[in-house]
Structure formats: C-alpha cells, structure tokens
Amino acid sequence: MSARFTRPGAGTPVPVRFPRIVREALDNGLRIWTIPYGAIPVATTTLVIARGTGDDPADRHGLASLTGDLLDEGAGDLDAIGVAEAFARLGTHLDIDVGPDAMTMSSAGLARQIERTLELLASVVRQPRLEAADFARIRELRVNRLRQLSRSAGTVADRAYVSAVFGDHAYGHGALGTTRALEATTVDDVRGFWAGHIGPAVATLIVVGDVVAVDVAAAARRVFDAWDATIGSSRIDRPVVAPDRRIHLVDRPGAAQSELRIGHLAPGRSTEDYHALVVLNAVLGGQFTSRINRRLREEQGITYGAHTSFDFRRAAGSFACETSVQSDATAGAVRDVIAELGRMREAAIAPEELAAASASLTRGYVRNFETAGQVARAATQLAVHGLPDDTFDRFVPAIEAIGADQVLDVARRHIRPDEATVVVVGDATVTAEALTAIDRPLQASAPEF
Template sequence: MSCFRTGALRLSYIVAAFLILPLCSTPSLAAAKIQHLISPGGIEAWFVQDATVPLIAMEYAFGGGATQDPVGKAGVGNLVGDLLDEGSGDMDSKTFHERLDRRAIELSFTSTRDYLRGSLRMLKDNRDEAFGLLRTSLTSPHFDSADVERIRSQVMSGLRRDTTNPTSLASRKFLEVAFGAHPYGRQANGTLESVAKIEIADLKDYVRHVLAKDTLKIAVVGDVDPATLGQLLDKTFGGLPAHAELTPIPDIQAAQPPKREFIPLDVPQTVVTFGGPGVMRHDPNFMAAYVVNHILGGGGLSSRLYREVREKRGLAYSVYESLSWMEHSALFIGNTGTRADRAGETVEAINNEVRRMGEDGPTQKELDEAKSYLKGSQMLALDTSSKLASALLQYQLDRLPIDYIEKRNSIIDAVTLDDAKQAARRLWGQGLLTVVVGRPPQAVAQPAAATPAAAN
C-alpha cells in the first residue's frame, strides 16, 4: 500500500470503523487541554482526558515503516502489521480475536512509508484487557506458519488485482518515476515477487529492529485519569527494547518535472496521476503551500482543477490534488479518470491550469475564501476522540508543538498573497510528472471488433 501522510491523499489508505459504539464527543473536544504525560517508567504521550462518553482511543507509532524492509523483500513491514494481531502470548489467532470481539476492542496495525502505526479503541471498563492484548501483540507475536501463509495469500491476491487496476498501476509507476531506487520508490505492500520470498525470520527481525521505545509516539483521548494511564502505558510498552536498530534513510527530492510515462492497459477509462516535488512539513513556507494547494486542487467542488476539468469541459467526474509529506521527502500528487478518447485533452487541461497557477498564483478573493474554509473546518475534523487522537499523533510525528491546534488559525491568517504566489511558483512553476494508464491513442481510434452476434 502506498501510504504517505497527506491532507487529502486518496490513493490507498485503509479506514477502520469502530462498529460497536461511535467514538462520539462534543464539538469542543479539539479545544480541550492537551497534556504532556510522562509515565512513572518514562513513557511519554500526548493526552486529553475526556469523560463525555466511557471510551478510550489511543494512536501510536514506531519509526521505521516500509523503509526498513530488507532489500529485495519489500512488504515485510506490511506483513508484520497484518500479523501482529494474529496470535500472541498463550493465545492462537482464533483465541486472540475472540477476546477482542468479546470485549468490543478494536486493535489494528498499519505499515506506512516511515512508521509502523497502530490504533487501540475500547470501552473504559475493558481498558485493562485491551492494553494487555496490545502488550502481548507487541512483545510476543507468534508468526505461526499457518497464519503467515494465510495473510501472505491475502496480500498476494490484492497484488494480483493491482496488476490490472489502472489506479494502482499509475500510483506504482509515479513513485518509481519520482524516487527511483530510493526506498520511497518501491511499494509499501511489496510485489508478487518480493512477498513470495519473505520468511518468518524476516518478520521477527523486523519486530526486533523496529519496535522500540526511543521512536515511540503515543496520543490518548478518553475517559481515563493520568495516573491510571501512566500505569497502563508502562505495562504495555515498558517491556520493549530501549533503542531501535534502524537502517538510515537518506533525504531525497522527487524527480524534477516535466516527465511523462504511459502504461498501455485495455480499460474503458484512462487514469491520470500527476504531481511533482512538494514542501516538507517543517518548511517555513509549508502553510502558504497548504493554503494555495487547497485553491488549486484540494478544495473539492470549489477547486480550480474541478472547475476547469469537470465543470467547464466535462472531462472527468472528479479531479483532486494534494500535498504529501514524509520524513525524507515531499510531493504534491493528484489523480483523475477520464474517457480514453479524451485523455490527451484532460492532461492538457490539467497542465494548463497548473501552469497558470504557477505563473500567476491565486487571487486575493480565492486566498481569503481558502483561509476562511481551512480555519472553520478544523473543529469538524477533530470532533471525535479517535480523530483527535490521530491528529495528535500526527502532530508529534511532524514535530509540531503541543499547542499547535491553538496556533493553527493564526498561522493560516498570517499567509499573505505574496506568500501564496511564491508557494505556487515553487510548487507548479516547473510543470508535472505525469503517468497515464489506459488504451493507446491508436487503439482508441479503432472501432470495436464486431461480435458474432452483431455480425449476424
């Protein structure tokens, strides 16, 4: 799975739903006081105590992710994430999942580009069992051969489907074009060849090297007091190694545009993925880039790309573009789908609008409207305990201050029209990296072959 951190990137994220009881909270939850909690054993977490409903949501991450996959065995981290809840301690996979289901506990893991992330959600009364199950999954996972082969089969089935999925092919090729041989250039969930070669020893080595306290980040929101939470964190994470053994990953800038790649695939709709070098999260001009990106392609029905490509020309049902930032690089990346015989016109329309934004930047009216929307949407984006916990974890990974939520609107307000124009030139002044997947132009021009029934 191609997993980048992003404001609106829709290329392949798994969204988990807590089906037993919604993690609801009040609209003012984002304004609640965020505490920097340090457990008696030294485990740190950002914490919001909220007794609105008897629920606890925790998000956590270990540094490493898919960048730590061994050379030639892309997908190890992804398999580990899928297998950590498949039996641990004295429980086999069936027993482990029965205990989760019986107590309405949601536990999950995901390997992203730079992190092995996880979520834990539970009713307040089930917190001891929930944290205990997380502890055993981290410290004594089984990786039984039967479970490994079952999960491997599921992953490879998805990879086979990807070989005929134009969006997956476009995403894979785009990363190859952007990053080449760098770890970011390979698929986080691996390939059919690499996943087939992964051994149980690779999974155990990954856990031993990656799961450690020095890269651990935690965010907790819910109905638990600080003293109790500190004890739970120590019991859960205290037994992990003190230091990870990570392979250093170099910084890289995405390939400079313009570049264009075409992948022939006999499908009715052509997929276009486009993008280029982005802006790192710690860059002083990041917020200006974030605001102007909303104007170009991140604003849904109000974005320039939507108006030009969908509304004015009817070339596509949807088109979007967003910023994506990682530990060692950054991108802007977008996607659309169009009729095969209109692919060239669609790519030209996108290029023209991107070029116009790069040359002229936004208008003052566009900037004011974008700033107003981005400020007003924050409360809606953080209106549940799970959403807030996820955001607090991301802020830690992005090395933002603990009071960032309070400062965010003033940072947006400080973006001037000159800042936005400068960011637009930086992002879009060089053109695009473009990957097109679909029928070749000459094939589009050919009439469909007559079927026997039609010939009669």
C-alpha cells in the first residue's frame, strides 16, 4: 500500500521548560513577575486583578464587567480618545477582559516602551475617571448587546446551561449580566466596585519579553508604589447545588436546528485529577476524532460537530457537551450523548485510544509557549489559580503517565450522566414530544437577558 494511505506515527513530544519568573513585591502588596524571554525586542504586559464576575453582587450581575469596560474610558488627564491615542503612539493598545475569577489588562508592544506602557497602565487603574456620561453610554451599548445575544441560539443555550448548573452561585450568570440588573446599576455602583475590589493587594503585574527584571521592577515601583486601596475580601466557595437532571427546553419557533448543552458541575483547576480529566475529555469529545463527534457526525450524520470540555475555574468548574443538531434528531442526540457519557464509566479505554488522546495533547503542547504573549497568558493562569511555577513543565510527562485505569477512575467519579442537566434551544413543536419520551422531567425555560 502506498505510504500516502498510512497515517504517520506520532513523534516524540518536545519537553516544555517554562522560563524563570523573577519575582518582586511592592509594600502595597502588588506582585511583580518579570519573565525575560525571546530575542525579539517586544514585551507583553499584563496586570491581573483577582476579582471577576464571581464578585458581582447578587442584584447587580454584570457590574464587574461593566467596571472593566469603563476603566479605559478616561484616566487622569486623558479622556477615552486620549487613552487610546497614548497607547497607539507606543504602537499598541489596551485589552481589558473580565472573567469569572479575574480581570486582566494587557498590552503588547516594543520592549523599549515598557516604562511608558507601565505609566499608562498605572493611570488606568489608579485614576479612572468613571464619569456619568461614559457610564450611560457603555451601559446602553451593553443593553443593546444583550438584546442582540438573546437572538443567538448558542448564547441562549450557554446562558440557560450556566444558570441551571450553578444556580444562585456566583458563577451562575454571564459576564454581561442582565438588562434588569444593568438598568438598576448606577455610576456610583461602578465607582464603589472599583474602590472596593480593584487594588494592589490582589494584583499581579506580569511583564514578558526582551526586558531586564531589575529595570522592570524599578519602573513598576515608580508608577505603582503610590497605588493604595482598601478593598474587601472575596470568597467564592465551591457551589452546593442539587443536580438538575431536567431537560430545559427553550422554544425557538421555526428553528431548523437545536442547540444542545449537556453536563454538570465539575472540579476546579486545582484538582489533583486535572491531567486525568484532560485525557478523559480528549477521548470523549475534546478532539475531532473523539467518541461523541464520531457518533453524532460520522455515524448519525446529524451535526457538523460536537465537542466536550471542562471549564476549570478557581472554586469549581463545569463539564459540558456542546453541539447543534437538526431539529428532528434532537431527542436521539440527547440519548446518544448521555449514552456516551455512561460508556466512559463502564470499561477502561483501549490502549490505542489512550495513545491517540495522549499524543493529541502532548505533541503540539510546546507551541503554546512560542511568543511573549503566549507566555504571559500562561503566567496569568499561574497567578489566577495559584499554580506552581513548574505547572507547564510537568504537563507532558503527567499526561503520558496517565493510564487507562486512571481515566476510568476519574470518569466514574466526575462524569455523572444520571445527574446531567440538558438544555435544548429549538423548535418545541418539533422536539417536545420526542423529548418527553426521555426519562427526565421536561421544563419550558427562558433565560433572562
């Protein structure tokens, strides 16, 4: 047989050696992590603040994200345009992202501009204007964005799923919040969140690139040393939520497809089972050749793709299968996914399946650390989750050491098809009758936007 019909064998994985982090700390509590890396004269700067959407007040969902969105609308003597132009003159721009556990502010540019970059970044977090006019404009944009997203089946499914799985827990809502919460939010709420949650004691400054650690520390000390804030504590506990095994049906009349989300609570990032769960996910639905995608796409022909993932957060996580299928195949797809989850718990996976999953995770892993930006994002994970410095060095050998029995063990402890929540966003007139035949309560749902 011609060699072109033979799948090439997997090569030897390249070991990862994460660059050394040079640590400093200011008297105000700000941690400074400098990672000299690469020969290209660029640097990525990221300020990580350990406060996120999980810190939203119960009646003000979306407040953390809204506050983050306002920080670059004016700082010190610069208005929004002035802030943007100041970063642009350095050949860069400021990205602000707010996740469940942290807010990050990042900028990538020339290494020789690092001092001015730190000056601008310090101004944004120390002297944000947070003006009423900017607040009203950004809030209106967000309300309009929610209106748009409410028409996206995928977003509706995601919102319904998170709400069902996490319930009233701090992780049980989207970053944008809801229209009702946003309309009740005032500019004073934003100012209060900034004053009470954003401060040096919960911040880590990460600088990666063609830089000298002592120079970065000196520049950071000059612009951040006066940053002072008394902030409240943040305690996001592991959720205590009863499993919701209902089928939540969100009606979308006339929809040709149904969006599906099927899953349940899962461990947080610090779990000792992390590597075994990553391998399990690769077998089950984490890659194109995984079991669920083969079943729904290749064997059934009812979807373009299906995948599973663990969303590892600081206090807890979730596991979910995501796919969209043709409407008349909705109930069958739900049954197939739940059956595949159960099959993972029944017997150890075959050696060749384990080898393929391990290779898919390890052979290209080193590509995640090619640039200063990638290394900065990796260091951000260390800061957010409190992980040890050798986390990435240990990944490849840890994955290769996982055996079939370990995968079976974590599947039996962490994959729970009988407790899984099912979310269906589709045409109820086509899907409801078949869904009622599944041995689960059927609940009409409408997530709040």
